[in-house]
Amino acid sequence: NAGVTQTPKFQVLKTGQSMTLQCAQDMNHEYMSWYRQDPGMGLRLIHYSVGAGITDQGEVPNGYNVSRSTTEDFPLRLLSAAPSQTSVYFCASMPGQAIGPQHFGDGTRLSIL
Amino acid sequence: KQEVTQIPAALSVPEGENLVLNCSFTDSAIYNLQWFRQDPGKGLTSLLLIQSSQREQTSGRLNASLDKSSGRSTLYIAASQPGDSATYLCAVKDFGNEKLTFGTGTRLTIIP
Numbered sequence: 033n034a035g036v037t038q039t040p041k042f043q044v045l046k047t048g049q050s051m052t053l054q055c056a057q058d059m060n061h062e063y064m065s066w067y068r069q070d071p072g073m074g075l076r077l078i079h080y081s082v083g084a085g086i087t088d089q090g091e092v093p094n095g096y097n098v099s100r101s102t103t104e105d106f107p108l109r110l111l112s113a114a115p116s117q118t119s120v121y122f123c124a125s126m127p128g129q130a131i132g133p134q135h136f137g138d139g140t141r142l143s144i145l
Numbered sequence: 146k147q148e149v150t151q152i153p154a155a156l157s158v159p160e161g162e163n164l165v166l167n168c169s170f171t172d173s174a175i176y177n178l179q180w181f182r183q184d185p186g187k188g189l190t191s192l193l194l195i196q197s198s199q200r201e202q203t204s205g206r207l208n209a210s211l212d213k214s215s216g217r218s219t220l221y222i223a224a225s226q227p228g229d230s231a232t233y234l235c236a237v238k239d240f241g242n243e244k245l246t247f248g249t250g251t252r253l254t255i256i257p
Contacts, residue, residue, distance in 0.1 A: 036188075065244070074149070074234075075189075077244040090244055122188055133179055133191035134236075134245065 034058050038123050038137035045113045045144050053108040053140050055123030061135070062128035064106040065090070066098065068119040069139075075122065081106055082128075113144045147172045147239055151248035158225055159256050166220040166251050168235035173213045179245070180209050180220050181234040189234065193220070225255045 039054045057064065065080035077090030081100040095117060097109040106125075110117060120141050126134045148171045158164050168178070177196045181189040193202045193209040195218070201210040208221040222229055232252045236245040 072249060074247040074249045080243050082243065133194045135191065136188035138188040
């Protein structure tokens, strides 16, 4: 019963480095999304996808790229890490047409020095 | 722009008590509302999902209500247990909008 799997769980980067946060789900969900969680600000949507080959921007997309080549995978790329991107990142998925609850991964804790 | 508020930010109650957590939202044209639980260092676990046409949902000791006209939802926890200690988040999904708008949560501590 894997659900939504995120890797890595922790990462420390230097300013300017790039990296990819991985997200995979095994529930055949159409919708996938990335959120960041910062103290006092709640979770904010970065990017989302309504199906393979389709992605769109959320509330705070700058500095991040995504792609959706398969139903299962939705990686998030940091192009040039900045200290403001220090956060906890969550990947989520849900069935199409928002007919069911969102399922979240355990998060990736990212620190940018 | 939808805004979701949860008050109080933190709550401590003795074990065994019934309690209510509050969530308010500014735009009543919502598609659904979801309550989540988040344990320290963990992701979010969905507790209850209420569609806009529903008034409440129940799961075990949990009952969530929705009043769209007043922009409010409550999560009722009966006979609280120490294992209920966690942060509880509500989130709304608006019509025509793919994102969830989250509140900042209520950190609940059940005192044994």
